[in-house]
Amino acid sequence: MTVAAKTTQAKREPYQIKTDEREERYARGWYVVGATNSINLKPRALNVFGTKLVAYRGKEDGEVHILDAYCPHMGGDLCGGEVTGNSVVCPFHLWSWGADGVCDDIPYANKIPDKAVIKSWPVLEKNGLVFVWQDPEGNPPIPEQEPARMEDWYSESWTDWEMEAIPIESLGRELVDNMADMAHFGPIHYSSVKSFRNTMEGHQFVQYMVGGHDILTEGDEGLITSVARYEGPAYMTTTMTGLMDGHPMKVHLLVSHIPTDMNQFVINFGVMMMKNPKASKAQNTALVQEYMEKNIESFHQDVAVWNNKCIIDNPLLCDGDGPINLVRKWYSQFMTNVDEVQPNQVKAREHVTMEGPTVEEVLAKQGF
Structure with a gap:
């Protein structure tokens, strides 16, 4: 390394993480x-x-x-x-x-x-x-x-929710960041992302993802599609499709948080599954419980991170990251007085982080 290179390096200042002071206020x-x-x-x-x-x-x-x-x-x-x-x-x-x-x-x-x-x-x-x-x-x-009606819950073709409450020591906004955080799916959820995009409009923010999963699928069982939708600051449901033990499966996940206080929140985590018409009631119950266990195992990887990470209000992003600042801009509408919400907090937008097979294309091939 030359003297000039050493001098240039020495002048680079370490990045300073910023954490803003917050009044006690909970999103609308x-x-x-x-x-x-x-x-x-x-x-x-x-x-x-x-x-x-x-x-x-x-x-x-x-x-x-x-x-x-x-x-x-x-x-x-x-x-x-x-x-x-x-x-x-x-x-x-x-x-x-x-x-x-x-x-x-x-x-x-x-x-x-x-x-x-x-x-x-x-x-x-x-x-x-x-x-x-x-x-x-x-x-x-x-x-x-008001949250949209989920017709599948009212159908006899679906199981009821399997639910678990998971306490988290962090700020609820950190959970919402996941909607744009494509890069964490590999190291945290063992997922290989094939395509990833986000849309937002009004009180809704949606994540569309196609990928594989090392826990929820074994070997090359095909691709999983995921459509995760926030309706407001805290109610998030995800529809996932793919193969489980060689059989087509379709599930709805609930990942909805509610703050305990400004430093803690609880995630109401739920799973409901489309029943296998050839299986007995006991078999369908066992199947959704098995899927719940696998999801909880995967989800607790997130929990371990949230419980130990700091709150960072100026994340240092690179060109491979998803639109973290966009999801935070969208989320900010719920922390703003109603008559002060600005158009750029609610306007329709789309962001493609990774191009590849779309959710619609994969669903068509899998026969859903």
């Missing part, structure tokens, strides 16, 4: 709290959005209701109470709170205080899942951002 949108059968007549605690909520199913209307968990009387935890009618009763002094958050009974009082109101959170049951709406401005749900 629908969040999955669990499968529809995870909420019943027993109040369930939800430690989310830096606070505690209580979820329960009304005895009279059969619907899921979510309220702030602490009784403003003396701080009793409604999660330890019981459901009466469509209300939840505090175990401390038996104050009863209706589904709308208004106190509807105090057994020892002649008059209920006018201020006896707690927050009632918007709830949606759809696709076998329970969603809660979070908005830092307190606005009601945006109708056009």
Whole structure:
């Protein structure tokens, strides 16, 4: 190495990772709290959005209701109470709170205080899942951002969700980065990417990928197609097709996160599978459980990274990376007040990171 080369190297400054300070604010949108059968007549605690909520199913209307968990009387935890009618009763002094958050009974009082109101959170049951709406401005749900109906869940030709909740010590945005991060599929998920592209418009961001997989497929069993779609900041479903043990398979994955606080989130991970019409109910159940186990094994490679990586707001990117900054620009709309969202946060765009066989072409060859 020449003296001039050494001098040039010495002048190069190390790259400084930037991590911005953040106010406590959670992205606007629908969040999955669990499968529809995870909420019943027993109040369930939800430690989310830096606070505690209580979820329960009304005895009279059969619907899921979510309220702030602490009784403003003396701080009793409604999660330890019981459901009466469509209300939840505090175990401390038996104050009863209706589904709308208004106190509807105090057994020892002649008059209920006018201020006896707690927050009632918007709830949606759809696709076998329970969603809660979070908005830092307190606005009601945006109708056009309601998750689309997943017809397969309502079909007898598909299994129900197999679900698992996975805690992660990181910022939820780090999970969303995966939508554009083509380069991590090889070292983390043992996948060989053949084609990769992203589209975005409004509240949706989609990833189209074709590749192979060393865990989910054995040897050269053919290509896997993957179409992953975010509807809002946290509800992501993926449709995957390919071969498993030589048999065609089609599955839907749920990878939907909900923040515990600004430093932790929980991923509601789910799998549902198109049934094999020639297999028994027990065989189909075993098949989806086997696929769930293989996916969890693969997914935990991501978890190990998230639990140990730093938050980086100025990622140093190269020409082989996917559009990380584009997905972050799209995600930023949910952290922005509604009336301040800019056109470049929601406009239609497409980015092709790797050209190759398209999802549509592979599906046609596989007969899906």
